[in-house]
Amino acid sequence: MSDRIADPVRFIDERTAAAPAIKKALRYLFPDHWSFLLGEIALYAFIVLIATGTYLALFFEPSVAKTVYHGSYAPLRGREMSEAYKSVLEISLTYKAGLLIRQTHHWAADVFMASIVLHLMRVFFTGAFRKPRELTYLIGLLLLFTSLLEGYLGYSLVDDLLSGIGLAIGYGVLLSLPFVGGPLGILIFGSTFPGKGVFESRMYIAHVFLIPALLATLIGLHLALVAARHHTQFRRDRRHTQRRLVGVPMFPGQAPRSLALLLIVAAVLFLLGGLVQINPIWQWGPFEPWLATNGAQPDWYLGWLIGALRLMPSFDVVVGHYTLIPNPFWGGVAFPLLVLFVLGAFPWIERRLTGDRSSHNLLDRPRDAPNRTAFGVAFLTWVFLVFVFGASDRVYVLFGLSYETLLTAFRVAIWVVPALAFLVVRRLCLQLQHADRIEERREEAEQEAEREHAERVRRREPVL
Amino acid sequence: MSRPAQSPSRRRARPLGAGRLLAMAIALVPVGAGVALAASQNGIVRPTYEPPKPTVALGEELFNANCASCHGIGGTGIEHPRATAGDISGAGPSLKGVGAMAADFYLRNGFMPLENIHTQPGRRRVLFTRKEIAALTAYVAALGNGPGVPHPQPGGGDISEGFKAFTEDCAGCHQSVARGGYVTGARVPPLQKLGPTEIAEAVRIGPYLMPRFTSHQISDPQLNSIIRYVQWTNRPDNRGGWSIGNLGPIPEGLIAWLAAIVLGALCLALGKRFSA
Numbered sequence: 001m002s003d004r005i006a007d008p009v010r011f012i013d014e015r016t017a018a019a020p021a022i023k024k025a026l027r028y029l030f031p032d033h034w035s036f037l038l039g040e041i042a043l044y045a046f047i048v049l050i051a052t053g054t055y056l057a058l059f060f061e062p063s064v065a066k067t068v069y070h071g072s073y074a075p076l077r078g079r080e081m082s083e084a085y086k087s088v089l090e091i092s093l094t095y096k097a098g099l100l101i102r103q104t105h106h107w108a109a110d111v112f113m114a115s116i117v118l119h120l121m122r123v124f125f126t127g128a129f130r131k132p133r134e135l136t137y138l139i140g141l142l143l144l145f146t147s148l149l150e151g152y153l154g155y156s157l158v159d160d161l162l163s164g165i166g167l168a169i170g171y172g173v174l175l176s177l178p179f180v181g182g183p184l185g186i187l188i189f190g191s192t193f194p195g196k197g198v199f200e201s202r203m204y205i206a207h208v209f210l211i212p213a214l215l216a217t218l219i220g221l222h223l224a225l226v227a228a229r230h231h232t233q234f235r236r237d238r239r240h241t242q243r244r245l246v247g248v249p250m251f252p253g254q255a256p257r258s259l260a261l262l263l264i265v266a267a268v269l270f271l272l273g274g275l276v277q278i279n280p281i282w283q284w285g286p287f288e289p290w291l292a293t294n295g296a297q298p299d300w301y302l303g304w305l306i307g308a309l310r311l312m313p314s315f316d317v318v319v320g321h322y323t324l325i326p327n328p329f330w331g332g333v334a335f336p337l338l339v340l341f342v343l344g345a346f347p348w349i350e351r352r353l354t355g356d357r358s359s360h361n362l363l364d365r366p367r368d369a370p371n372r373t374a375f376g377v378a379f380l381t382w383v384f385l386v387f388v389f390g391a392s393d394r395v396y397v398l399f400g401l402s403y404e405t406l407l408t409a410f411r412v413a414i415w416v417v418p419a420l421a422f423l424v425v426r427r428l429c430l431q432l433q434h435a436d437r438i439e440e441r442r443e444e445a446e447q448e449a450e451r452e453h454a455e456r457v458r459r460r461e462p463v464l
Numbered sequence: 465m466s467r468p469a470q471s472p473s474r475r476r477a478r479p480l481g482a483g484r485l486l487a488m489a490i491a492l493v494p495v496g497a498g499v500a501l502a503a504s505q506n507g508i509v510r511p512t513y514e515p516p517k518p519t520v521a522l523g524e525e526l527f528n529a530n531c532a533s534c535h536g537i538g539g540t541g542i543e544h545p546r547a548t549a550g551d552i553s554g555a556g557p558s559l560k561g562v563g564a565m566a567a568d569f570y571l572r573n574g575f576m577p578l579e580n581i582h583t584q585p586g587r588r589r590v591l592f593t594r595k596e597i598a599a600l601t602a603y604v605a606a607l608g609n610g611p612g613v614p615h616p617q618p619g620g621g622d623i624s625e626g627f628k629a630f631t632e633d634c635a636g637c638h639q640s641v642a643r644g645g646y647v648t649g650a651r652v653p654p655l656q657k658l659g660p661t662e663i664a665e666a667v668r669i670g671p672y673l674m675p676r677f678t679s680h681q682i683s684d685p686q687l688n689s690i691i692r693y694v695q696w697t698n699r700p701d702n703r704g705g706w707s708i709g710n711l712g713p714i715p716e717g718l719i720a721w722l723a724a725i726v727l728g729a730l731c732l733a734l735g736k737r738f739s740a
Contacts, residue, residue: 034735041727075627110720277704278716284640285631292636294645300717391714393646
């Protein structure tokens with residue numbers, strides 16, 4: 001019996017000499033804290049994305065050639081549309097499990113982005129980005145922003161009404177780049193908007209091959225760097241130090257847990273895909289440049305850019321008769337680049353401000369670094385308010401606040417609220433630190449009293 | 465500022481209009497040429513005796529008592545708001561030549577009477593009885609030569625034609641699945657509760673900010689198709705599951721974040737916390 005296992009293992013080991021590496025991998029230690037699993041959610045959502053995306057690519061037709069629909073869906077019968085849109089209609093309405101897979105793919109994309117944001121928050125607020133992990137952190141940010149582009153392309157490929165409106169906005173932002181905008185727009189779209197057939201195939205190859213390959217490479221690099229420098233950990237007791245990692249080994253500790261999480265993530269995504277409708281393109285209809293629908297929105301992860309475009313006061317930078325910087329540049333290009341820059345430069349900014357240049361394998365609790373935590377919350381609030389304004393028309397419909405009032409209120413609130421958040425959160429952190437010190441002193445006093453008590457018992461003195 | 469449309473079934477008198485309209489009723493008694501008038505609880509002023517059939521005469525009495533403060537005596541319109549009797553500074557367009565169609569549309573959906581001239585007219589509780597509306601409509605129709613109430617036949621329309629025409633002419637404001645939304649200066653109503661006649665009237669009249677479409681722009685057969693599509697949006701094909709309002713990415717984003725937070729909470733169950 002044992003030979004049946006031992007022989008093949010020996011066969012492989014003799015030819016790969018992988019035993020030491022595998023042994024090391026199986027003994028790799030994972031810190032035992034729930035928040036380290038947030039990044040894994042993103043990883044497993046990515047796996048679901050690859051799996052469902054592969055199925056969809058089997059049926060999708062990346063072509064904007066015109067055709068006429070004669071399928072089962074009555075409201076679109078006899079309508080002229082692109083091959084791309086028609087193929088997604090067929091995936092959604094005709095092919096077996098097509099709609100389940102398509103909806104799961106879309107939900108997975110939305111949840112993927114949300115879990116990256118949660119993971120980023122964990123990393124930021126615990127100071128996990130500090131030396132020696134700045135590179136891991138930068139690659140993570142690159143992953144986030146590349147995923148934004150990947151999601152946008154997926155949303156745009158379908159050539160439904162929302163796709164087209166989204167691309168029109170993206171094209172406008174592209175043209176707003178000073179000097180190079182116009183030529184770059186023509187270069188990428190193949191002509192002026194809505195572009196020629198070449199653009200659809202460019203988006204397609206980028207969405208299904210180039211960017212996923214880039215994402216996979218970056219994920220590999222991200223994980224390799226995590227493993228190379230090992231995980232960070234919280235200081236829970238004296239065993240956790242800068243030089244000693246306490247945790248569970250890959251096997252038999254972490255692997256079953258990760259596997260369980262993979263299955264949970266896949267289960268939640270497929271449940272959503274089966275039960276909750278997402279992007280019902282048959283209800284939007286095909287795109288034509290002269291068509292629009294009220295309430296057209298991008299997927300949530302681009303909502304902050306729509307909000308920025310809407311909030312930006314209307315002005316262009318004009319030199320003579322030449323528009324140097326058209327308005328969409330500020331909300332669509334400058335704002336996200338600023339956010340990326342602030343997040344990316346933060347480890348170095350913090351080092352400069354605190355003068356702390358040492359390596360950190362132990363994590364801070366958010367309260368341990370009041371300035372960082374307060375700044376993080378303020379920054380997040382800033383971006384979040386801009387994001388909320390991206391849905392201002394719905395806010396109007398829901399709460400009846402006039403759009404003009406909302407606009408003015410948000411233009412003030414995006415500066416005032418983060419400032420207040422900074423002050424409140426900083427104060428809160430300091431108070432929590434203070435409470436910790438009181439608790440420490442109380443514990444010390446208690447231990448002292450216990451020692452004294454024991455001493456008295458030992459000396460047979462009267463016990464009070 | 466607008467309010468969400470109230471369903472006609474809700475039976476609650478709006479207090480705002482009542483007092484003002486009562487005051488107006490007292491002021492207008494002499495104008496009513498000896499006809500006894502009384503304000504009902506919901507603010508509508510009606511003669512103490514209404515004939516059993518809707519007549520133009522009844523329409524005139526009701527008009528003078530309830531509409532003339534804004535539309536002027538005889539429906540001539542009041543261009544500039546001015547304080548008239550009972551503190552009401554009304555202003556409103558002339559109704560000469562608007563025909564039965566406009567009167568029928570505005571009254572039968574509760575767009576009129578308006579509680580405030582700055583309010584966007586919208587679907588509200590209908591305050592007049594069916595007979596009174598018929599009388600008022602007959603009176604307004606008699607003011608001048610205007611279009612009659614249309615009689616669309618959505619059964620003869622084509623749903624695919626309707627979806628296409630709706631996307632081209634209506635969805636820019638009313639949204640692809642007719643769920644409404646916001647345009648600068650107005651709230652766009654969802655269209656699910658409208659009947660065929662009301663849709664046809666709205667298209668031909670163009671209430672508030674909505675443009676009006678003549679039969680050159682949208683032919684009667686096209687209009688039938690559009691109405692057929694709008695009625696279809698009452699129960700659109702939501703084969704993907706829960707429709708979350710057919711509103712697109714905003715509710716989808718909320719659900720996605722909910723899922724991410726649930727997954728985060730499940731991590732709590734899988735991993736350890738400080739207390740453990």
